[in-house]
Amino acid sequence: MLSELIEYHWAENIDDVLLLLGRLDVKTVPLAGGTYLLGLQDDSIEAVVDLRDLELASISEDARGIHIGAMTTLQQMVDEPLLRDFATGLLARSAYASSSSRLIRNSATIGGTIATGGASQADLLTALVALEAEVVVRSGSKSQIDLSGGTYDRPGLALSGVVYKGKQERRIPCQEVAIERRPAELIVEVIVPRPALSSGTSLMRVSRTAADVALLNAAALVEIEDKVYRKVRLALGGASMEPVRLYGVEQLLEGQPIMNPLNSQRLLTTLQEGMTMFRPPADVRASSSYRRVSGMGLAYRALEEAMNVASWRGMVSSERGG
Structure with a gap:
């Protein structure tokens, strides 16, 4: 159990999650299905952010391939008609094989499985690597610029070091997530190219x-x-x-x-x-x-x-x- 946990946050939008994950004074981690995190013995974790209210549990397709939201459970992948034919059913089969317990598959998410990596012991990870899946991660970002003093026609006050808050998104090959993903980055989606x-x-x-x-x-x-x-x-x-x-x-x-x-x-x-x-x-x-x-x-x-x-x-x- 997380014996040093002092904060529990129920997030309603991704911006709130990124703000909490970006804190330097309190070690904060996202809580997805909880199948791995709740049994973890880690006294350094002080806060968790529950992601259940975020609209990240979806499966869709376009010309590029399949898009799977990070909060999509393994059982949803097993039951999804789109995945039964996509790549001759490899994603659905590997999601099913990842756990013999339907209870676990109903809780474990694809985002949490990827974030956990080898410790998740999921066959799904190997299938995603073989299919060259990409993981979309998002983090909060800050941009610092210097504002000029304007012109004679349009005067303005010169300001230096103005900070704008925003979001930064990038894609990481699934096989490189363990070494490339930063602590404050949130997995939001998995994209699998169409074979x-x-x-x-x-x-x-x-x-x-x-x-x-x-x-x-x-x-x-x-x-x-x-x-x-x-x-x-x-x-x-x-x-x-x-x-x-x-x-x-x-x-x-x-x-x-x-x-x-x-x-x-x-x-x-x-x-x-x-x-x-x-x-x-x-x-x-x-x-x-x-x-x-x-x-x-x-x-x-x-x-x-x-x-x-x-x-x-x-x-x-x-x-x-x-």
């Missing part, structure tokens, strides 16, 4: 039981164009570890002609070459060597499924076009 029609995705996980957190998970996205792998994205994550992109594997596959499903050795050779630098962390659940060895097989299965789905969708779309 091509001829694309396939996959989510694979290894856990002690079906209801347990993933010791290791893998998310893959494959786009095929003219019988060539135009785009390949592969990410591995798991309990107590930040998701990592396997750039080496991606680069070896992109631009290559599609593989024969029966030729498994070619894909295995590519993974062996591209995963030489994969060094996952260890924790009480699994050693680094276990995750490194298991990661090869998990990545293979994830890529194989994504490739097969992409090939099938490519054939269906070409038949409809013809």
